[in-house]
Amino acid sequence: MDIKKVKRSEDYSAWYNNLVKYADLAEHSAVKGCMVIKPYGYAIWETMQAELDRRFKETGHVNAYFPLFIPKSFFSKEASHVDGFAKECAVVTHYRLKVDEDSREIVVDPEARLEEELIVRPTSETIIWNTYRDWIQSYRDLPILVNQWANVVRWEMRTRLFLRTAEFLWQEGHTAHATAEEAIEETRKMLDVYADFAENVLAVPVIKGVKTPNERFAGALDTYCIEGLMQDGKALQMGTSHFLGQNFAKAFDVKYVTRENKQEYVWATSWGVSTRLMGALIMSHSDDEGLVLPPRLAPIQVVIVPILKKGDANEAVLKKAEEYFFALKKAGIRVKLDDRDTQSPGFKFAEYELKGVPVRIAIGPRDVQNGALEVARRDTKEKQSMAETDLVHKIEHLLEQIQNNLFQRALDYRSEHITAVNSWEEFKDVLENKTGFVSAHWDGSTETELKIKEETKATIRCIPLNNPEEAGTCVYSGKPSTQRVLFAKAY
């Protein structure tokens, strides 16, 4: 376990890679750019899915599934969309292999070339809107509120586990509406769902905002986002929600008849979050000891480690441990009793710390005699002896406390790392030395945005929602500006 060899403060990238590996979350696969999500990591993703899926259902959405393959012609129908994704599409050209007569090797059968090539979906707007054309005739068919859980492929040149891989898992919501107002409302509503999920489940504070035209989704009129700040001072886009206007409806000729018997194009939204959230989770809370998981997301919320000794006390210890185990389980807590006698308690302590288990209960002969137990919390590493009376409530309360503490800690860090600056010198200095978000006036032009990016690598992460109007001058160009926007270096 040489996770501790690399300190978070010394080499954040290496620390992250080690953590993903040693906490058993994921590993590189034999396929370039693609990862294997291991059972422990996948269990966390499943919990995220469950929490999100519940929220989607509560807001009226239903799940469906669309094809992995998209005909190239569909893909090219929306001009800005294809522009945005063309450079990272995997393309299927053939449908058969054969054994080469000479070399006896398996080769692509040149006679099995597809008439029309298929794109492996980088996102599904095109296939979905092509389908919606058949589903929508009248205003009575609207709205359509569909979500799909799927994998997508974006051929990246440089990958990082969870943060950027060629294939990743996500959900994509695709909705169709009769009016622009309703679609915009949907876009904003789902942004709120994401923000609620990020803050209350992941315990990661996020800033809700809107992207600049330059950072907008290819094919959208507006892209809303939630932006998080990682422990190394870099920002991470954690989710996006797009108001697509009528772009896809026009590209795929999706019209509906109004009450007044008029033909109108349908209004669209799409929104998604991905396994990238795993990266956000790791980079928001974890430390040199390993992963730190918020209780609401932890596959194991409480682990019970019996301290076994030579002699007859063991039976009593195990019996007590089981008693606690069943009491906690009955209360709906995800609890594990680790009664392996092949590892020492110290080993287990370290292992569960590495895996981020929020609460550890240790119980030995002394505790049994005293009717007590030792409770250790992962977030603060505090240990305390606790009387067994009312154990379930105490643990429930503690889990709640840990959840809140993690959020508060991350929020404090972020608050300290949003810096308002008024000069270009200050801008560069904060970005370089203090890191985090820089709040600065911007003249609103893409030209300035790109120049700033070129000179500092910082991008405009978002224009926060409900951003106060404030007259000022652009930190770069000196031109007049009406508001501050958030810049940061980002993943």
Place this chain on the structure above:
RNA sequence: CGGGGUGUAGCGUAGCCUGGUAUCGCGCCACAUUUGGGAUGUGGAGGUCGUAGGUUCGAAUCCUGCCACCCCGACCA
């Protein structure tokens, strides 16, 4: 895709310069003693040295191509 680096047992490594089929630690297996913060002893198993060629009597070692990963760029919803 460009520049740099790395690749030797599950993990981390020595050996490479100066060619003669491999070192050590952790982990793994067995037994014993242990167990309140990563136990100890003894014995044991495990390696086509990333991969494909080349040079050579002989290649982990020298040469070339390829692959993967890491760092820096470019690119990137």
